[in-house]
Amino acid sequence: MARGALVLGVGAKSGLGGALCERFAREGLETFAAGRTKAKVDMARAFETVEKVTGAPPELVVYNAGNMAAGPLTTMTDAFFEDAWRVCAFGAFLCGREAARRMAPAGSGTLIFTGATSSLRSRPPFIAFAAAKAAERAVAHGLAREFGPKGLHVAHVIVDGVIDGELVNSRMPQIKQSLGADGMLDIAALADAYWMLHSQQRSAWTLELDLRPYKETF
Amino acid sequence: MARGALVLGVGAKSGLGGALCERFAREGLETFAAGRTKAKVDMARAFETVEKVTGAPPELVVYNAGNMAAGPLTTMTDAFFEDAWRVCAFGAFLCGREAARRMAPAGSGTLIFTGATSSLRSRPPFIAFAAAKAAERAVAHGLAREFGPKGLHVAHVIVDGVIDGELVNSRMPQIKQSLGADGMLDIAALADAYWMLHSQQRSAWTLELDLRPYKETF
Amino acid sequence: MARGALVLGVGAKSGLGGALCERFAREGLETFAAGRTKAKVDMARAFETVEKVTGAPPELVVYNAGNMAAGPLTTMTDAFFEDAWRVCAFGAFLCGREAARRMAPAGSGTLIFTGATSSLRSRPPFIAFAAAKAAERAVAHGLAREFGPKGLHVAHVIVDGVIDGELVNSRMPQIKQSLGADGMLDIAALADAYWMLHSQQRSAWTLELDLRPYKETF
Amino acid sequence: MARGALVLGVGAKSGLGGALCERFAREGLETFAAGRTKAKVDMARAFETVEKVTGAPPELVVYNAGNMAAGPLTTMTDAFFEDAWRVCAFGAFLCGREAARRMAPAGSGTLIFTGATSSLRSRPPFIAFAAAKAAERAVAHGLAREFGPKGLHVAHVIVDGVIDGELVNSRMPQIKQSLGADGMLDIAALADAYWMLHSQQRSAWTLELDLRPYKETF
16 A cells, blocks of 8 residues: 655646655655645545555645745735635645544544745735744644644645745745845755655654745744 | 624624624713624614714724634535625725724724634644634734724734623523533623723733633633 | 732832832822832841831832843853842742732732743843743732632733833933833833722733733734 | 864753764764853853864754753742853854854854744743753754854744653652653654755745644644
8 A cells, every 4th residue: 555645736847846856756655646625625636546556645745835925015915814824724724634534533644734934924015924824833833733633644844934935926036145045945955854854653743844045034 | 972883793693793792881971782794885884873873983893703714624605705805805895994994093992802712822623714704813913013003993802711791502502501600701791891891091002911710721 | 907018129210110109109008118029038028018108018028129131142151140139039939929928818919020021031141130030920829729719919010111210221322222212111101001900800910911012013 | 183073061961962972973963062052261262172173173062952941930040040040041152152253154064952832932930041041942943043144043942841861850750650651752863854954955944943742732
């Protein structure tokens, strides 16, 4: 029976989601990827696909959605605010509920949520994003308290800095030049950290892990 | 020209919302109340009503919605999770945006959000509520950072304890007996604190105020 | 029998300590002031003086010591680091223990500690100060948890900004000019906040109060 | 030239300090241990010893002191409160300053502080310990902000739970029985986490790592 991993919120091939898939596969997990799944049916299907192919629920799931939604508040539309929530928080809930239903009964497994600086601090122009990420973090913490004692490792990663390789926008080459070679978060190093969380034995689990480049101010 | 106040999320007459209305009216503000307004149109109308009657935007607005949504995660419906968010977080956004549009240009005014213990800590069976309140808090903090320097006082009150007078459920009489006379939050004392926030001069504003009965463990 | 107040850590007459004394006296309390009291004997004597004159322990005590100790770490002396701790944290402990012994048995009274931005965040060149203020905050929070349920109101005020009237240094006039009239914390407004904390009824107490000028970034 | 590690605050052989020494040695570092060093001279000597033997400053230093000082506040002696500070906070300062002087100029290296639940939350009967650990955490965070950008990785580990193998007291066998096989923190798992922190590349550093057994409530 194969051991499965599921990475949700995989965007551009060059991003963190892709690097996680590659890393988990290299570790011998049958790895499945899905884009942002904001709907109930998609989430169940994603977990079911893993189960069908591997014969068991995934042992490692990462909810990696985010959109860095930014904009001035006074002209922000309802849809913009709601969409940030739907991607980060509602999706996290759907993923967490599915993991609680399918993974927790087995008494083992890892569920990791990708957070951001905004998960902890709400600053303009990122109010919608911060509200969504704060909600996602609450989902992660609540899940950890409820399902940790049942053997499901829930972790929340605070990604604090610019991720190298993610095409945030066209200014990236300039940003990279100004920050220097390791002034941005290396996606392979991020993937190492996620894998480390999955590798922790349950006698010493981490709930919240912050990751930032050495030059990053905070 | 009258000075106006607007209290949103007024539920049972005996609750905090009602006490706030009474208190603001006693202080001489023309006070308007509205229930939970989760829709764009309702929120604009609520602010407009104040403007029509008093000739100016409200000088004090309280967003006081909450539902203490509780339940086990594995059987929680999508609608349940979304509704908690819509009441606490989306409504807070709508209210904040309206205040930003109408009150901030005047360079003064107060906007207060009612938070809860769950705003800071996500614990089962309150995951949906905690996710919604964490998002609401992020809205409040982001607004404070963006509009505080423009003269709009944004505050977030952490109500930590059982509010006396709010008919939470039928077990209240027993709870009251076990906690004792001032082991619950007195709504008049809460109203004092909200009024105090509005009375602060802008040289020394409070962003976050926690209020709990002296016996409350935390 | 007179009601007494005790303000510890009163420095320059123009500072917060002086303003607190003035305000408490105006409210009818027999008010006593003392400088930084880092020694056991001084602290006991300060409380005893109040008791001798008024016939009872003080009903309101403020521990208001701080030195904003700043300097580069590599050349910081042992004495410098220790002195910051002795002023802020050890003095707070002495004050708290004295209050616990003398005020808590009466089942009422207020004990307020003056904190700072550095109480929550440690940034160079304020590492020694931040370490001292973080320790002081822990003293305040521990006292609140232990003696709050016994009727002693313990509060911690986060003073976040430059206090107008405190002669921080010779650059103050320029700072004042750049921040504007109410870009600094008004000491009368601060004194209002301390008095408000003392006035709270025990059904709705505040543990931590942040105060900052509307223009302050945070 | 050998690569050196220094572990400060090594207590019982069976404790975390001993396990760290063993682990670092196994990874090929020439590892040195010292007990709690509360004095300036001891700290300098400890670092110098490493330099003399290996020809370079240590590349990895752990400040691992703590005493879980517990007691009722009203009868707590000055010496008791001060000693907790001296062990946890003053020692951390001495260690951090020495690392800043000797390791930071090389532009690399890792400095890890062992924190505790009390680093974040002050609860009786641990007020003295909490004040000391909060100060130590402020030292760690301040160092991270000052010396991280210079290439020194500063991290703070929140050890949240009972460490298996540390002889806290005679009730340990009963505690162990009630918590179960992995209801306590395994020291080898803790040592893994410290080594992982040292292994992180500087493009993605962790400042604060929490570690707790899966059954631990928090």
